[in-house]
Amino acid sequence: MAQSDSRVRRLVKAIALTLPLALLMAMMITGGRPAPTETRQLIGMMVAYVFTVGIFFLIVFTGRTHRYRSALFIGYAVSFVLTFIPGLIETRGSMAVTQSDMIQGQTPFCHMVIPTTLIPAAVSRTIIFPGSMLEGFASIGTMLVLWLGASVALGRGWCSWVCFYGGLDEGFSRIGRKPILKNISRKWTYLPFAILVAIVLLSAATLSPMYCAWLCPFKAVTEFEAVTSSIILVQTIIFVALFAGLVVVGPILTKRRTQCGLFCPMGAFQSFTNKANIFDIRVDPDKCVQCGRCETSCPTFSIDRETIKKGKTRMTCTKCGRCVDECPKGAVSFHIKGTPVGVRSQIARMAFVYPAFLVLAIMGSGMISVAVYRLLLLATTGSLVQ
């Protein structure tokens, strides 16, 4: 009786918290316009809506964050690829960025470029990227606003709730039951910071976004420079190899997000925003039994014996919620800085998850809607492209 009362209370609470999000999502997914009349587009929109709202309901009702966040996060990343590539083929005929696109400032601005633009932006108020400040898809101005707003609200939660690439290596890390490679030296968790230092300074010295040109593995699933010289061919080989190694093979072997935790300089840069962000993950030493499950499950190597002793995570924590869900004693929890640890942790959890999920749902639902539409297009016409 008491159990069913508690279940009913949880259900009522979940519905009460989900309703405002459902209304907001209805507004955001339509953009204030009437629903599409084309059947496939309408189905895509409805699937995206039900999926995102359903996921949020489950997060609140079950009290578990990571599993359901992960499902939406992976779906979002896959949808991004299914949306972006056919879109490029429709507009320009290929995934390759041409000199024409670059000279006309038509290259979409990706958040991964942000660290490399910092020094020139600070010194001469210039952005070293062949894009447009305010016009076109993913203009520099709009992406900077998105990054600033999400960073203020979530800190490095960006990496587990906003980044449309992170879901790819998270997805591959879910393949297989046990890790094959287990002991990764702690030294390599500093590599993202080393890459950050090098590319920020080299980009300033050469006035060219070095990470985009040489290291970004995600060019394999978005766009890349057309191969018109041997240098570009070498760059192409590098990014394909990095994608295969860090995004596909690495996560399968380690069951961790190897690109995000061991390579991404944007992630390293975003770690500094955690210092200012109001949310973090804390460990209650009174409840902790030192089973180490949080340490072995953390996708980005952000919690270990040392940090557990201090009752916190490393600054690289992406607030995915996995350690919180894995802890058998409830010792690990979402926390609002300035409040007692482990007290009202569910309020802290919802205070973080609500805005984080909003960002993920708004970004993700649009992508999922178009991805479902494209899959229906494939099923009905035999092509992903119109």
Place this chain on the structure above:
Amino acid sequence: MMLVEGFLLGLASGGACLTYCAPVLVPYLLGEGRTVRAGVVPVAGFLGGRLAGYLVFAILAWLAHSAVSETMPHQKVIFAVVTIGLALLLIVYGFAGRERHCQVAAGVAANPSRRSFLLMPVSLGFLTGVNVCPPFLLAFSRAAQLSHLWQSLLFFAAFFVGTSAYVAPLPLAGLACRSEKIRVVGRLAAGVVGLFYLYSGVVTMIAAVH
């Protein structure tokens, strides 16, 4: 580009090069019971000694440039080969090198009879400044490719500024505990920078051969 390159090499490598000495230098330079303000003077002396060491090598690099360009017809090929070799060394140093202790600093600091307030930090600075590690060798090689003495001096001055980012905050106690992380990041950054110089050396070689 030249100044930024020198600064970059100093910044990317200084953390690794210098913070080997920090566990020995910090207690010596600051001394027991010294205030932050009193610690600034020996650190400033240390930095001055380092700068003097680097400028000596700047002159040596310029002399090396003159020697190579006067006697050898394939100057660009030689410098390309040297750059590639040192880049490979830097990559190994950055990614696979082992830590070693700062023998110079340990030896000098351990002998109390030779201490003096300013002379010892300056000497220590000079000796650690001419410490021959792969990033320093690469900086020397790059400086040797510059035509004028003033360029070589400026290059090493920029290199000095880059390494000083790790030394200047030493009087502040809190930084000592972060030195291990900075050292690891600095070392790995040196390896990444080595990859850039490998590419640069290969491109220079191809251009020189064609």
Place this chain on the structure above:
Amino acid sequence: MSLIKAIRAYAWAFLAVPIVLLTFMGMDPLAQLLVMLTGLHVHPVYAGGEVTQVINHGSYQTFIHRPVFDGLVRETDTGFVQIEWQPKDANLPELLDEQIDFDQDRKTDFHIQLNTSTNTTTLESSDSRVISADKAIAAQNARILRVNLRKQSH
């Protein structure tokens, strides 16, 4: 005191939702405000620099940008000048022929010819600062060419 600290903390935490909503709903005006307040603009190496001369040929126009030597802090030793022919190819003759004075000292610095059907370029330089011409680019609404320059005369 700890109660005040906790209230302040919760207040900051609950601001995250309005911040997110403001970010999405106000993205375009906020972007314009950001650009206006900071003065951020695309680096001339990518944007081509401002247009300083327009030559009217009737059915098409030639836009000559300022020479770009912009570096991070100071000017670089080599740069370029960007030339554009607009509008679309249908209005352009098969052979584009221009005498370019990029520094506006009333002396021709170079003579450029661009064959729009073969996309080949011929460059005749009258100034030692002119180095070479890149391959012309057929953009959406223009033909764009960059001529490489050195800063100082040889």
